[in-house]
Amino acid sequence: MxxxxxxxxxxxxxxxxxxxxxxxxxxxxxxxxxxxxxxxxxxxxxxxxxxxxxxxxxxxxxxxxxxxxxxxxxxxxxxxxxxxxxxxxxxxLAVPILLNRAAIYLEQGLLDKAYVDYCQVTDVDKANKEALLMRAYIYMIRRDYKAARIDYDRLLELDPQSYSGRLGLATLEQKEGKFRESLDLLNKLIAEFPDDAMLYVARADVEREMDHNDLALIDLEEAIKLAPASADAYLLRGDIYLAQKRKSQAKQDYEKAISLGVPPSELHEQLKQCK
CATH class of the missing domain: 1.25.40.10 (Tetratricopeptide repeat domain)
Incomplete structure (x- = not known):
């Protein structure tokens, strides 16, 4: 038995x-x-x-x-x-349940369904900061920058010190080509959070778009020092090195990003250019 x-x-x-x-x-x-x-x-x-x-x-x-x-x-x-x-x-009309379902939709990439839930939340609670933040994020992906700004402005009116709101607005300013405004926001955030690697990566990306590559590389070096597992920092630095024809250094950074979890298929073209 x-x-x-x-x-x-x-x-x-x-x-x-x-x-x-x-x-x-x-x-x-x-x-x-x-x-x-x-x-x-x-x-x-x-x-x-x-x-x-x-x-x-x-x-x-x-x-x-x-x-x-x-x-x-x-x-x-x-x-x-x-x-x-x-x-x-x-x-x-249960707001916590709508927010939870919307978050799962976002994780699955179902932006339209998440958007509907976040709109329902704001219909019930016009001051819901999570719904405003995430709906602004969806607007950013859709490149509806005017709508995104309305939600970010409303969020920052409710919570002027919101980290996510200010970072989102800085990204929006960058997307609209308002680089000085974006840098101003990021500089203030870095002054408050000097050990936040993500902020240095964000500022480096703006500096890269402004053709201030030397400054961008300094920020990325600081980001990697603070967060050695930051794939985004290696990716951006690889892009800058590649633009500067520093192919061996670019290849090293791309390979490091892959070791940190970036799918090799996403960097196939960049690695080809490193040869």
Whole structure:
């Protein structure tokens, strides 16, 4: 007899019987405990059982939302979006649920769906900073810079010290060719956050566009010193070296970026030019 298989069978049999004896409140409460302990599969099972017990309970908005959280942490994004959608069937204007679903849509590259959710959030809460920031980001990708500026301005009106808002606005100024305005914003951010490598990369990119490559290389050297695993810094420095015909140095930086996780296919053309 395979005692290991028998033990596993008995465990799941007792677990199933135990679940059936629990009430809706007990199951949902214990599921939260499991989430806090990061025991996600157990939490998922409990939440699903609670939902089966009372499928029409209005509190299922919270249970489906928790289920979405669990599935998102497990990396099962489609299941998570389904759970958040079910939650919204019970509470259509629940801002936290809309924000969570929008974030998953963004992670999946579903910008149009994320945009709809962020618009719904701002319809309910015109001062929601997360929705304004992420909608501005979507506008930037769409190159709708006028709409992006409206959202960034509104965000900074609500929170003048917003790091993400100011960095986003600096990027917008750069996209519109307003390099001095972009540098002013980045210089102020670097004065406040001198150890933030990403800010040096951002400033170097503006300096590169202004043909101030020497300054850009100094900033990238500082960025790499602060964050040796910054693939973006190596990529940008590689681009500058390549433009300067310093092919061997460019190749080294591109290869370093690949070692840090950049797909080789994205740098195929650049590496060809390094030969």
């Amino acid at each position: 395979d005692y290991k298989k028998v033990t596993v069978f008995l465990f799941f049999s007792f677990f199933t019987l135990w679940l059936s004896a629990q009430s809706y409140q007990e199951l949902s409460g214990k599921a939260v405990d499991y989430i806090e302990k990061d025991s996600l599969l157990q939490a998922e099972k409990l939440l699903q059982e609670a939902l089966k017990l009372e499928p029409k309970n209005p509190h299922n908005a919270l249970l489906f939302s928790n289920l979405g959280l669990v599935q998102r942490r497990l990396g099962r994004y489609e299941d998570a979006t389904d759970s958040y959608t079910f939650a919204l069937n019970f509470a259509p």
